[in-house]
Amino acid sequence: DIVMTQSPLSLPVTPGEPASISCRSSQSLLHDTGYNYLDWYLQKPGQSPQLLIYLGSTRASGVPARFSGSGSGTDFTLEISRVEADDVGVYYCMQSLQTPITFGQGTRLEIK
């Protein structure tokens, strides 16, 4: 199974400041198509998860431009350019290159 490791697990951020979450996979997620099969999800308090980024770096519909995804192979990063209060919640990376599909442990972003 591909193991997904996120860091940090807790991320306190001042509003207006940037934030960065790392996700590393135990195997390369680069598919023959040239895409990385890596998604990012946000689960806000009391809500279902929502898709933020797919294929490593493409923002999902309606996702603000302050969210960006980067990386390739085994190292990926989710960046928020300027954190807002509405961004609190748990962020998960997920690989779907192989089954079983696996998630990272989650990174809890909180506002300072």
Next chain:
Amino acid sequence: EVRMVESGGGLVKPGGSLRLSCATSGFTLSSFSVSWVRQAPGKGLEWVASFITGSNDVYYGDSFKGRFTISRVHTKNSVFLQMNNLRADDTAVYYCVRLGSHGYKGDFDYWGPGTLVSVSS
């Protein structure tokens, strides 16, 4: 508007069975793949199973093979998860998820609100 609404959760004894349903609307179910993802209380996300449109291939997490069955009845706009031989550690909120149209097994673009399954004697 795309909607996924789960039902069928509840309290069941260890060894028992439940059938979860997911009513979909706002899109043509036969054109999209679907998955189930669960979340134990206070824990992270765990993929359970996927049904891939076109090929009708199904995939399961190791913990669910032989116990759970995912199915789709597009004429009823519904997805199902038959869960047998339930254990206490199956206690979780179960989410029905639509896969986007980018041709891979991820891209979970729409999630239902979830249904709680509690396994306890």
